[in-house]
Amino acid sequence: MSASLPTGKSGELNVSAPPYTADRSLIRHGCVMTLLGLVSGLTTGSVKAPTAALEAHTIGVLQGALLFGLAAIWPSLGGSPRLVRVAKYCALIGLYGNWIGSQLAAFWSARALFSVTGNSMPAGAAPWMEVVVATLLFLSFLIIAMCVLIFIAARETAK
DSSP states (O other): OOOOOOBOTTSOBOOOSOOOOOOHHHHHHHHHHHHHHHHHHTTTTSSSOHHHHHHHHHHHHHHHHHHHHHHHHGGGOOSOHHHHHHHHHHHHHHHHHHHHHHHHHHHHTOOTTOTTTGGGSOSOOOHHHHHHHHHHHHTTHHHHHHHHHHHHHHTSOOO
16 A cells, blocks of 8 residues: 555646644653653662652653644644633643652652552652642643643634
8 A cells, every 4th residue: 555645637746735734832842741751761770669650651651642642633723722722731731740740759759649559659758748749740630621621622613
């Protein structure tokens, strides 16, 4: 099976269609998040909670892939520019907060919010560390808000 380029009636290449452009800032954030996730995988030997470091690794890589996907669909979103901007900020704040909270939990062994793997993590995080990690992980609720906002923006045609 071979892919072919779009051609006109006489067989020449059709270059009249505008090229598809993705959101370049989300592409950059996808690269940064993927790199942060990959680096998280290298920290398992130097943190108090290696399991949490592996979770931060997985979170970073998957969220990087999500950001690349968002970059691809972003130009086709409709709705008001303010709605789309709020959705982007919800995505970035929620995703980065989620990764930073997971990575700090690995460094500090802050296990209060880790219901599945928390029992296997050693104790030792100060109460203020638990609060910082909890605050950052609760920012991930902004990802749900982002999904709702994208759903609303996708119902309208792009301008």
